[in-house]
Amino acid sequence: MAAAEAEHRDIVIVGGGICGLATALALHRKGISSLVLERSDALRATGTAIGIQTNGWRALDQLRVGSKLRQTSLPLKGLGEARCLRRSVLLEALAGDLPSGTIRFGSRVLAIETDPQTSYPILWLHDGSVIKAKVVIGCDGVNSEVANFLDLRPPRMSPTCNVRGFTIYPDGHGYPHDFVTINHNRVFLGRIPLDDKSVYWFIARPWTHQDSTISKNSDLIKRSTVESMLGFPAEILEMIENSKPDSLSLTRTSYRAPWDVLFGSFRKGTATVAGDAMHVMGPFLGQGGSAALEDAIVLARCLVPSMTSLGHGELSRERIGGALDSYISERRMRLVRLSAKTYTIGSLLESTSLVAKLICILVIILFFRDRLGHTQYDCGRL
Ligand SMILES: Cc1cc2nc3c(=O)[nH]c(=O)nc-3n(C[C@H](O)[C@H](O)[C@H](O)COP(=O)(O)OP(=O)(O)OC[C@H]3O[C@@H](n4cnc5c(N)ncnc54)[C@H](O)[C@@H]3O)c2cc1C
Structure with missing residues (x-):
């Protein structure tokens, strides 16, 4: 050129x-x-x-x-x-x-x-x-x-995808100001209140082939996500059902x-x-x-x-x-x-092998015992 x-x-x-x-x-x-x-x-x-x-x-x-x-x-x-x-x-x-x-x-x-x-x-x-x-x-x-x-x-591509959304509760959600995580059946959910009336949530769940075709359609993202969350509390499923359609995104998880x-x-x-x-x-x-x-x-x-x-x-x-x-x-x-x-x-949450899970637990005990240690890092002065 x-x-x-x-x-x-x-x-x-x-x-x-x-x-x-x-x-x-x-x-x-x-x-x-x-x-x-x-x-x-x-x-x-x-x-x-x-x-x-x-x-x-x-x-x-x-x-x-x-x-x-x-x-x-x-x-x-x-x-x-x-x-x-x-x-x-x-x-x-x-x-x-x-x-x-x-x-x-x-x-x-x-x-x-x-x-x-x-x-x-x-x-x-x-x-x-x-x-x-x-x-x-x-x-x-x-x-x-x-x-x-x-x-x-x-x-690299992980076998999971991420769904993110935002739900508004006009009368208030009543949740405490906690970062709540739930892991059930290889589906990982994080929920964080933004203020008293709105909640941000994200989900990591197994990726399926149909996910590549539904990522532009908020109704399908909602439906496939709710279907993957059998056994989650009803209030969590309602939170996803009631999320703002334009806030929803679905992407394959990638990582270095x-x-x-x-x-x-x-x-x-x-x-x-x-x-x-x-x-x-x-x-x-x-x-x-x-x-x-x-x-x-x-x-x-x-x-x-x-x-x-x-x-x-x-x-x-x-x-x-x-x-x-x-x-x-x-x-x-x-x-x-x-x-x-x-x-x-991620491997601990995603893996179906008991041996792999045990190895992950061992690594966490040996190297990452302090749950919040990584948040204490100080990048120093500008
Ligand atoms: C489900 C999920 C939940 C997450 N939750 C959190 C969280 O709670 N807290 C947290 O810290 N992180 C979270 N993250 C990660 C966080 O979103 C990203 O790490 C962060 O956005 C990275 O910022 P970035 O600027 O490096 O990249 P990006 O935000 O991806 O920005 C890249 C920009 O580059 C532009 N661009 C790309 N290619 C070109 C090009 N060729 N020419 C010009 N422009 C270009 C894009 O349009 C974009 O604006 C989450 C990620 C996921 C997937």
């Missing part, structure tokens, strides 16, 4: 989800501008709500949006600082503090290459435009183009195995990945979003010193490469532990 009329940028972030916006805001707080390319035409809040735990709130405080967000959410009991946020509220808080023009909506990255002349990355967009960037950060989620460019193996995170090569030249693009994990710990926020803080902290007085030469490229290596090495073992814990809990 010929790169005529290319636009030149220092930092391009691919994807304007939680991770991309948090990374842009972290850089902005340190006085560094970036461009976020988001393929959707507006902020995309698929999943309706999200539980953020102590480690995620620490990162939000570093981004200076924690206090504002606490006013929109209720603390949940017994989990350290855990609260459930509407995804749209979280995304708007992150985007709202960015300088105008930082996010370019309707911009889909089709491919990335290394510029043979400069060795910096070139991005090819769906409308034929081309951007030459000094740094590319892939926050483009589970099917990441940037991860492809880094030659990372695609995330802990060993893929341990050995993954997360940098190529001056491009790297963060968030789900780097370490997508199952929903069993509810940590994907909080871990993405941690990535943003560590990445900005490592990258910013290398971005001052940038030239075009090899020295600049080496400085940026070194900064990205520091980010990856600081994140790697944290993410291996998180994905290993999620993987073990």
